[in-house]
Amino acid sequence: MSVFDRICRAVAVGLAAVACVAAVMAPSEAWAQAHKAKAITLPEPLTKESVRELVSRLSDEEVRKLLLDQLDRAAVVTKGKGDMAMSGMVEQSAGMMRKRIGEFRDAAAAFPQTLQEVVRKVDDPEGPSALALVGALLVGALLAAWLAERVYDSSLRNYRKRLVPTAAETYSSGAFRLGVGLALDLAGIAVFALAFLAIFLALWQGHGLRRIAILEVLIAVVTVRVTWLFARFLLSRRDGQERLLPFADVPARQLRRFAVLLAVLWGIRHSLSAVLAGAGVSDATLDLIVLASAVLGVSVVLWTVWQVRAPIGDLIRGDGKGNAVVNWLADLWPVIATVFFLVVVSTLIYDVLDTTYVASSGGVLTVLLIVVVPIIDLALCRAVAAAARAPANAMSAWPGFVATYESVFRRAIHIVVIVVGLLLMAELWEVNLFAIAQAGLGGKISSSLFGISIVLLLAFLLWEIAKTAIDRRLAAEGELGPDEPASRMRTLLPLLRMLILITIVVMATMSFLAALGVDILPLLAGASVVGVAIGFGSQTLVRDIVSGAFFLMDDAFRLGEYIEVGADKGVVEKINVRSVFLRHHRGALNILPYGEIKRLRNTSRDWIVHVMEFRLTYDTNIQQVKKILKKIGEELAADPDYAADMLQPLKSQGVLATEDSAIVVRAKFTAKPGNTSFMVRRVAYDKIIKAFRDAGIRFAHKEVTVNVPQGQMSPETAKAVAGAAAGAITAAAPKPASDDARG
Numbered sequence: 001m002s003v004f005d006r007i008c009r010a011v012a013v014g015l016a017a018v019a020c021v022a023a024v025m026a027p028s029e030a031w032a033q034a035h036k037a038k039a040i041t042l043p044e045p046l047t048k049e050s051v052r053e054l055v056s057r058l059s060d061e062e063v064r065k066l067l068l069d070q071l072d073r074a075a076v077v078t079k080g081k082g083d084m085a086m087s088g089m090v091e092q093s094a095g096m097m098r099k100r101i102g103e104f105r106d107a108a109a110a111f112p113q114t115l116q117e118v119v120r121k122v123d124d125p126e127g128p129s130a131l132a133l134v135g136a137l138l139v140g141a142l143l144a145a146w147l148a149e150r151v152y153d154s155s156l157r158n159y160r161k162r163l164v165p166t167a168a169e170t171y172s173s174g175a176f177r178l179g180v181g182l183a184l185d186l187a188g189i190a191v192f193a194l195a196f197l198a199i200f201l202a203l204w205q206g207h208g209l210r211r212i213a214i215l216e217v218l219i220a221v222v223t224v225r226v227t228w229l230f231a232r233f234l235l236s237r238r239d240g241q242e243r244l245l246p247f248a249d250v251p252a253r254q255l256r257r258f259a260v261l262l263a264v265l266w267g268i269r270h271s272l273s274a275v276l277a278g279a280g281v282s283d284a285t286l287d288l289i290v291l292a293s294a295v296l297g298v299s300v301v302l303w304t305v306w307q308v309r310a311p312i313g314d315l316i317r318g319d320g321k322g323n324a325v326v327n328w329l330a331d332l333w334p335v336i337a338t339v340f341f342l343v344v345v346s347t348l349i350y351d352v353l354d355t356t357y358v359a360s361s362g363g364v365l366t367v368l369l370i371v372v373v374p375i376i377d378l379a380l381c382r383a384v385a386a387a388a389r390a391p392a393n394a395m396s397a398w399p400g401f402v403a404t405y406e407s408v409f410r411r412a413i414h415i416v417v418i419v420v421g422l423l424l425m426a427e428l429w430e431v432n433l434f435a436i437a438q439a440g441l442g443g444k445i446s447s448s449l450f451g452i453s454i455v456l457l458l459a460f461l462l463w464e465i466a467k468t469a470i471d472r473r474l475a476a477e478g479e480l481g482p483d484e485p486a487s488r489m490r491t492l493l494p495l496l497r498m499l500i501l502i503t504i505v506v507m508a509t510m511s512f513l514a515a516l517g518v519d520i521l522p523l524l525a526g527a528s529v530v531g532v533a534i535g536f537g538s539q540t541l542v543r544d545i546v547s548g549a550f551f552l553m554d555d556a557f558r559l560g561e562y563i564e565v566g567a568d569k570g571v572v573e574k575i576n577v578r579s580v581f582l583r584h585h586r587g588a589l590n591i592l593p594y595g596e597i598k599r600l601r602n603t604s605r606d607w608i609v610h611v612m613e614f615r616l617t618y619d620t621n622i623q624q625v626k627k628i629l630k631k632i633g634e635e636l637a638a639d640p641d642y643a644a645d646m647l648q649p650l651k652s653q654g655v656l657a658t659e660d661s662a663i664v665v666r667a668k669f670t671a672k673p674g675n676t677s678f679m680v681r682r683v684a685y686d687k688i689i690k691a692f693r694d695a696g697i698r699f700a701h702k703e704v705t706v707n708v709p710q711g712q713m714s715p716e717t718a719k720a721v722a723g724a725a726a727g728a729i730t731a732a733a734p735k736p737a738s739d740d741a742r743g
Helices: 003-014 016-025 029-038 048-056 060-078 083-109 111-123 131-155 157-161 171-202 208-235 249-279 283-307 309-317 324-353 361-389 398-404 406-428 433-441 443-447 449-477 488-515 521-537 539-553 622-638 675-695 715-732
Strands: 562-565 568-575 579-583 589-593 608-616 646-658 663-671
Touching (some): 083 111, 083 324, 111 131, 111 208, 111 249, 131 157, 131 171, 131 208, 171 208, 208 249, 249 283, 283 309, 361 406, 406 449, 449 488, 488 539, 539 579, 568 589, 608 675, 622 646, 622 675, 663 675
Antiparallel strands (some): 568 579, 579 589, 608 663, 646 663
16 A cells, blocks of 8 residues: 555545534534625615615614714724724724624523523414424424334345345445445435425424424434444444444544534534524624534544544554655644644634634535545545456456556546545635636646646656556566576667657657647757758767667667677677677676677577587597597586586587697587586586596697607707797697686
8 A cells, every 4th residue: 555545544534524523613504694694785886876775675773783884994994094004903803802702701691591582482472382292293203204214224125135245246346335335325314304304394384483493403313314324334344344444443433423423513503503593693692602513513523633643643654664754644643633623713713703704615615525535536546456456357358457557547546636636625715726827827838737737647647657567577577697698578678668758758848838839840840950960960870879779679689698799798788779888707898889780799599509629649549538428418417507508418529630649529518508508618628537537548738749860960950959849839838818718
């Protein structure tokens, strides 16, 4: 599992609390509508007729409030500009907050009386008390709706049995089964809600405030049940299988309780705010409920964050091999979450005190998006992994293809999911990214951002696919031994990888410029002209490159092979576009341009014949020599250290030539190319010399015979004969080892 996958899982769970607490702390719709209804705006354009029409439909209290607001703005403006205006705004804001705090204090003190007044309005004080009857009807409707849901579940009992997972279940079938099960559970809650609404409509309540209270109870119950359903779906074991979010039993149980508790708090807050707003209570009372629910909700969230800090930290840390950033995030994530939630609740408190009523849907949807995006990324990555592990068959090569490029698909999923998530988040907060880009990068670039992004993404995917395929093919070739030459694929694939990279970079650059509106035809024409000029001016370079291409196509040599090019020889150590690097067996490095190679000899292909010559005396028994060589050849062929490299055994070829003082006997054997064959030759020489010595077979030495007539040896003649003999012996002496002595 990659670092990004671990962080995505942790974020999906750790930030799930954010969605819940944001919903708890967000002002309710009834609260927002109440403030929106009380907001008075001046008509545009402001004329005598529009002013009179506005005043005619406002109450005296609303006219007084509008007049005070306009006078306050005029007082701030008349204080002057610059620091005086700023000081007036700060003073006005501070005064407003002090006033709001006083209102909250009064509302808190009068809250019991306010609740009693709301209860009286719900009870309809003009007639007999109806609270008991309404409560009984509410409980009866909930019970009847629950029974309807049970009937629905009973009708699907046989179908649910068929959804039990099998031992050979694939990822796609498992995902479909879980999705169908979740949809059936949601449909059951929908049956519950519809049955309740049917009973509600059958027993229609003419009292408006009662209708609000009953419907809010239904909304609260459905919210809690849906929250519990999703918490169980993600954090409970189903049919003996592992839970979807990888947590142990204790933290999973704590997170489920946390989600349900927040849903209960939201339901109570939402229902209470709606009923109080419908009863016409003061704004301070509604704001007080918002603040109390926010403080209580963030307290629950922070308590849960510190309770599950260790499991989520372990999930972020993964297998313990993460880098320093991952470990730092795993250790400090509860502190970061605490600061985040405190900032959120502090901002909400400031907005309420300053009467800045901000819509809450953007914050809630943003946090939900932050939670959903990693879960989607995790699900898609699991789907790719499952497809890669699926058994391949003769009808489809898709599993093998996915397994080969699994890492590429994962990176592409991460990129696409993150980009789409950021775009959706910007849309939620009404942030015009293109307008910002135009202001910072220029209109031409910003207008082409989408095309540029597509080009970069395609270039990245093409390079990752090509690189992954080449790396896997190189890995399939296996590691090279110390004296083992490379295969043709291992020789050509690194060059092909470099060529693909250059091609992708050039094409991406051209597409990038074309997306910006640059006319690339002159660039292509100029590049062709420059290429022709370079071709004429650097004929040697072109000759080297073209010759190298033909050498590689002909498979003339590979990495690790020993080749001879004229006086230069050595092991092919490196191949580039223009030249080949040969490492001599004595360590020197020869660099040969391809154009300088007229003819080469490759001594590392297929097989090599080692020829061995011996100068023996004329009285040697040739049949005995053949038997000795045959026996030694059989011994070498039976030796496990050399048998694998011997293609044909050592055998005698008889007398090759005769000389003045010796007969020349030749032997040969065929072996695989490489240093091992030279080792076999050395062992064969040692065995042959020892066997000849034991058999009494003597090697012939150079002899010089000088015939001098009897009685004619003068001192001068003896001196001349000695000089001639010394020269002949010197010429026949063995030469020192040359550069050809490999092995």
